[in-house]
Amino acid sequence: MDLLDWHRGRLSARRLSVLLAHLPRDGAVARALHDEAAEWSVTDHLLATVADHLAVANWMFATVNRDEDTEPLEYPEPLRRPGAGPEGESGAADDGAQGAASGAAAPAGDAAGPSAAELIRFFS
Incomplete structure (x- = not known):
């Protein structure tokens, strides 16, 4: 999946928000946002x-x-x-x-x- 598809109009804002909402709790984005608290x-x-x-x-x-x-x-x-x-x-x-x-x-x-x-x- 290419996130530039949102800018190109091939990915809707709703689909992008659903993808972001369902990222894993222990993923890289959660670790970047919440540091080690994401691991617990x-x-x-x-x-x-x-x-x-x-x-x-x-x-x-x-x-x-x-x-x-x-x-x-x-x-x-x-x-x-x-x-x-x-x-x-x-x-x-x-x-x-x-x-x-x-x-x-x-x-x-x-x-x-x-x-x-x-x-x-x-x-x-």
């Missing part, structure tokens, strides 16, 4: 969110069931999403799926997360 599907974002929540659940379990003598465990880092900066800050390529995973991040005021006593009180 909704399923990939949901799977990363599940992995983040599982890591937080394991951290909570280990924190509640550890000995009081040991030092606190580090809060798990969420998986890096496409369009996110090196520290997990979302960039312009972010399409909103990052917001779904933000529930797995550490609480805003406390980078280390809740203490063991707070978790025990919450789940008791």
